[in-house]
Amino acid sequence: MRRRFSWGAGLWLFIGAAYFLIPLVATLLFSLKSNETGQCCSLSSYGEILHDPAFWKTLRLSLILAVETIVIALVLLIPTVYCVHLKLPRLRPVIGFLALIPFVVPPIILVVGLLDVFKGSPSWFYAEPYGFLVGAYVILAFPYIYFALDAGFRAIDVHTLTEASQNLGANWRTTLFSVILPNIRAAALAGAFLTLAIVMGEFTIASLATFDTFPIYLQYINQNKAYPAAAVTLIAFAITWGAMLSLLLVGRDRAVQLGGAK
Amino acid sequence: MAFVELRSLRREFGETVALDGIDLSLEQGEFLSLLGPSGCGKTTALRIVAGFDRPDAGTVLVGGKDMTRIPPNKRDMGMVFQAYSLFPNMTAERNVEFGLKIRGLHTSNRRGKVEELLELVGLGHARKRYPHQLSGGMQQRVALARALAIEPRVLLLDEPLSALDAKVRVQLREEIRRIQSRLGITTIYVTHDQEEALSISDRVAVLSQGHIEQVGPPGEIYDDPATPFVADFVGTMNRLEGTVEGDGIVAYGETRLAIAAARGRAQGERVMVLVRPETVELGPTNGDGTSSTITGEIISHTFLGANMRLKIAGATSDLTADVPASRAGAYPVGMRVQAHFPGETARVLTLEELPAPAPVDH
Amino acid sequence: MEAGRGVRLPLAWLVVLPFFLYAFAFMFLPAGKVLFGAFQDADGGFTLANLEEITNEPYRTSFKTSIEVSLVTALLGGALGFLIAYSTIRDGTPRWIRSAFTTFSGVAANFAGIPLAAAFIATAGTIGIVTQFLAGHGYNPYEHGFTLFSKTGVELVYLYFQIPLMILVIAPAIDGLKQEWREAAANLGATPRQFWRHVGLPVLTPSLLGAVVLLFGNSFAAYATAYALTGGSVPLVPITIGFYLSGDVLSNPHLSHALALGMFVVLAVMMAIYVPLQRISSRWVK
Numbered sequence: 001m002r003r004r005f006s007w008g009a010g011l012w013l014f015i016g017a018a019y020f021l022i023p024l025v026a027t028l029l030f031s032l033k034s035n036e037t038g039q040c041c042s043l044s045s046y047g048e049i050l051h052d053p054a055f056w057k058t059l060r061l062s063l064i065l066a067v068e069t070i071v072i073a074l075v076l077l078i079p080t081v082y083c084v085h086l087k088l089p090r091l092r093p094v095i096g097f098l099a100l101i102p103f104v105v106p107p108i109i110l111v112v113g114l115l116d117v118f119k120g121s122p123s124w125f126y127a128e129p130y131g132f133l134v135g136a137y138v139i140l141a142f143p144y145i146y147f148a149l150d151a152g153f154r155a156i157d158v159h160t161l162t163e164a165s166q167n168l169g170a171n172w173r174t175t176l177f178s179v180i181l182p183n184i185r186a187a188a189l190a191g192a193f194l195t196l197a198i199v200m201g202e203f204t205i206a207s208l209a210t211f212d213t214f215p216i217y218l219q220y221i222n223q224n225k226a227y228p229a230a231a232v233t234l235i236a237f238a239i240t241w242g243a244m245l246s247l248l249l250v251g252r253d254r255a256v257q258l259g260g261a262k
Numbered sequence: 263m264a265f266v267e268l269r270s271l272r273r274e275f276g277e278t279v280a281l282d283g284i285d286l287s288l289e290q291g292e293f294l295s296l297l298g299p300s301g302c303g304k305t306t307a308l309r310i311v312a313g314f315d316r317p318d319a320g321t322v323l324v325g326g327k328d329m330t331r332i333p334p335n336k337r338d339m340g341m342v343f344q345a346y347s348l349f350p351n352m353t354a355e356r357n358v359e360f361g362l363k364i365r366g367l368h369t370s371n372r373r374g375k376v377e378e379l380l381e382l383v384g385l386g387h388a389r390k391r392y393p394h395q396l397s398g399g400m401q402q403r404v405a406l407a408r409a410l411a412i413e414p415r416v417l418l419l420d421e422p423l424s425a426l427d428a429k430v431r432v433q434l435r436e437e438i439r440r441i442q443s444r445l446g447i448t449t450i451y452v453t454h455d456q457e458e459a460l461s462i463s464d465r466v467a468v469l470s471q472g473h474i475e476q477v478g479p480p481g482e483i484y485d486d487p488a489t490p491f492v493a494d495f496v497g498t499m500n501r502l503e504g505t506v507e508g509d510g511i512v513a514y515g516e517t518r519l520a521i522a523a524a525r526g527r528a529q530g531e532r533v534m535v536l537v538r539p540e541t542v543e544l545g546p547t548n549g550d551g552t553s554s555t556i557t558g559e560i561i562s563h564t565f566l567g568a569n570m571r572l573k574i575a576g577a578t579s580d581l582t583a584d585v586p587a588s589r590a591g592a593y594p595v596g597m598r599v600q601a602h603f604p605g606e607t608a609r610v611l612t613l614e615e616l617p618a619p620a621p622v623d624h
Numbered sequence: 625m626e627a628g629r630g631v632r633l634p635l636a637w638l639v640v641l642p643f644f645l646y647a648f649a650f651m652f653l654p655a656g657k658v659l660f661g662a663f664q665d666a667d668g669g670f671t672l673a674n675l676e677e678i679t680n681e682p683y684r685t686s687f688k689t690s691i692e693v694s695l696v697t698a699l700l701g702g703a704l705g706f707l708i709a710y711s712t713i714r715d716g717t718p719r720w721i722r723s724a725f726t727t728f729s730g731v732a733a734n735f736a737g738i739p740l741a742a743a744f745i746a747t748a749g750t751i752g753i754v755t756q757f758l759a760g761h762g763y764n765p766y767e768h769g770f771t772l773f774s775k776t777g778v779e780l781v782y783l784y785f786q787i788p789l790m791i792l793v794i795a796p797a798i799d800g801l802k803q804e805w806r807e808a809a810a811n812l813g814a815t816p817r818q819f820w821r822h823v824g825l826p827v828l829t830p831s832l833l834g835a836v837v838l839l840f841g842n843s844f845a846a847y848a849t850a851y852a853l854t855g856g857s858v859p860l861v862p863i864t865i866g867f868y869l870s871g872d873v874l875s876n877p878h879l880s881h882a883l884a885l886g887m888f889v890v891l892a893v894m895m896a897i898y899v900p901l902q903r904i905s906s907r908w909v910k
Binding site: 004005008030091102103115197202207230247 | 636639642643646647649650653655657704707708710712714717721725728730731735736741743746753754784845847848855866869880887891892894895899
């Protein structure tokens with residue numbers, strides 16, 4: 001049916017667009033206020049942030065943690081999901097169920113338990129973000145990476161590819177690296193970018209376990225410096241945007257999923 | 263007086279002309295099929311009649327009244343879609359009941375009608391089932407019952423059987439015809455399957471690229487195609503290009519064919535001779551001047567069940583002949599034969615701009 | 625079964641083992657510790673005292689507030705999200721609008737936490753851009769009882785990630801409403817309103833309910849945004865748990881476990897409602 005553009009629809013779209021855009025525009029304007037006059041327009045807040053060594057230090061740390069989380073999660077999950085699809089299909093609903101647990105045991109609950117369980121563990125793990133924090137982050141990322149990989153494996157015919165590869169004489173390693181991995185690249189990348197967004201935004205566990213990551217720095221600025229807080233917020237927003245855009249470029253028509261600190 | 267009339271319907275989508283000003287009329291109670299390949303405009307025409315699309319020009323009349331501007335929910339027509347049209351949240355019963363409920367009929371009145379219709383389509387036992395619990399064929403039966411429940415003046419079917427298995431298709435199309443006959447509802451049936459159209463319609467309208475190539479009873483469409491397109495699209499047809507050489511004589515390569523339909527045509531006119539494969543016989547000529555003969559070598563056999571389709575390489579082009587499968591053994595591949603066909607039953611078309619034969623599924 | 629099979633199967637189990645070990649160590653163990661810890665007293669013995677304690681003040685208020693905020697943002701976010709999603713999908717809207725909203729929703733749903741709080745402070749805080757704009761035109765909301773650093777403020781901010789979440793979750797369901805149903809309904813005489821009443825909304829209901837439930841859980845579990853916005857002045861269950869962990873209160877540590885158990889129960893109930901609803905909606909909208 002040829003339908004006309006409806007004014008009712010237009011209204012809701014306008015309200016939606018306004019509600020989404022106003023805070024961003026306001027943040028931009030706020031960030032451009034100079035520290036002395038409290039008026040527009042100055043880039044001094046941005047300068048303050050970008051010259052702050054703590055900004056770069058925490059940003060670097062969070063990026064490294066993100067990469068570490070992604071690597072560990074993929075190394076754990078790719079062979080697992082592959083095996084499940086290939087040989088252990090009965091496990092699929094089990095893992096699917098496990099993937100729902102992080103929604104029922106959110107970061108605020110998880111951190112209580114993690115601190116308790118690992119209290120006595122060696123300090124190279126417990127006191128280091130690269131150890132304890134990443135350990136937690138892998139669990140946070142797990143549902144998103146799993147669903148992405150699961151969809152990716154479902155889209156290819158795992159059995160046929162594997163059997164064809166073996167038939168042509170390849171061993172398991174070759175099959176995995178040369179045949180399977182290239183075909184789930186898009187799914188793995190999609191999961192990776194989601195994880196990046198999650199780790200870059202994760203505050204709850206980092207804060208309560210007293211680590212010094214990028215979101216902790218954001219909160220510090222937020223509490224102490226009004227205008228720079230807006231500036232660094234936009235920088236963080238730009239980073240999230242960058243990750244999502246990359247996700248779109250990689251994922252194309254895959255449905256976008258959700259994550260992040262709340 | 264025509265009950266349903268389409269006058270000069272025109273519809274364009276950007277650069278493409280979907281309907282090029284078509285005219286069509288149906289008598290009350292008639293079953294007319296719109297037949298053609300994808301993109302010919304048949305579905306567009308149907309949707310315009312139903313009210314889901316508005317023509318750029320032209321009118322739709324039902325019972326003499328102009329329907330073109332009337333919204334689809336006020337046209338009093340019943341439509342059966344290709345698939346997925348049953349409301350998933352309702353049982354078969356409630357689906358059929360829907361139109362009656364909207365019209366405000368009381369529950370007690372509705373119940374009886376719904377039962378009657380479900381029995382009519384053979385699904386009385388399945389009335390409490392949901393669409394996802396029904397097979398494709400059953401779903402379409404419910405869709406039919408639902409469309410009939412409102413006692414529409416016109417019944418529209420948009421390729422209702424395309425999504426179903428072959429066996430179910432044959433069964434269901436005959437049932438649709440039977441029910442339509444009994445109820446006497448004027449019906450427009452859209453399909454790309456020529457066998458379907460020919461087997462159940464009162465008349466068939468063959469469409470191509472937005473215009474009507476031919477309208478007529480199935481026999482006429484099959485035996486007497488008016489254009490090369492119709493000849494090609496409906497059934498298999500041998501197309502022999504030749505030149506008129508004398509009264510009723512067509513020169514086809516080296517051969518002279520005696521074709522009754524070529525009488526009265528101008529000398530030197532380029533024509534296409536149409537011959538049905540089943541009229542081609544193999545063997546010696548009977549020498550009485552009424553059969554036209556082509557000599558050639560058999561190059562392939564295709565098993566069609568009851569018949570064997572033989573391809574014979576003639577001098578100019580290939581000839582297709584259908585022989586009963588039981589006799590096919592007498593004509594192995596490689597054998598040189600004389601193929602002849604009766605000169606009276608062949609048809610002749612003028613060769614103007616002849617488009618390349620469309621790839622047709624036989 | 626060939627002999628070779630018997631050798632292969634254990635290998636597959638070996639491959640998946642690391643993942644399960646990891647999930648056990650970093651998910652089950654901590655979760656178990658928390659949930660069982662709720663039933664322990666200071667000496668490690670079994671007790672229901674913790675559970676009893678959290679039904680008193682101030683925890684009662686925390687749960688009440690959390691449920692209220694979650695309900696409001698789930699219902700409001702659900703309704704607005706649905707209306708916006710439908711407006712982007714319906715036939716008359718240009719395609720690019722839908723892409724724009726989908727992309728933005730993907731970003732906005734992930735934008736929660738500290739940055740979101742900061743953005744709203746910059747917008748509607750005491751010297752926020754919008755606040756000053758309104759004040760300049762004679763109406764300062766802060767002089768009329770509004771403050772961003774309240775329950776209402778939290779609800780307002782939460783909507784910023786609830787609405788996009790709703791849009792992303794409900795869009796596939798709206799897509800699943802087949803064109804044929806709408807046309808068939810019209811053909812049988814129904815007006816658009818009748819279509820929605822008898823077919824459209826009933827078919828969407830499982831998805832709508834499921835999405836609202838998802839939104840509820842999402843809001844209930846949120847911590848960072850509320851913390852950054854209010855510093856803890858609005859009593860929410862996650863915030864209260866956070867206080868315990870930061871060592872703000874000296875009493876029984878197992879109280880935080882009990883609170884966590886309370887949260888877990890709420891979220892588990894949400895999951896128990898959501899999963900069957902998903903199954904129903906995927907059955908109808910095939």
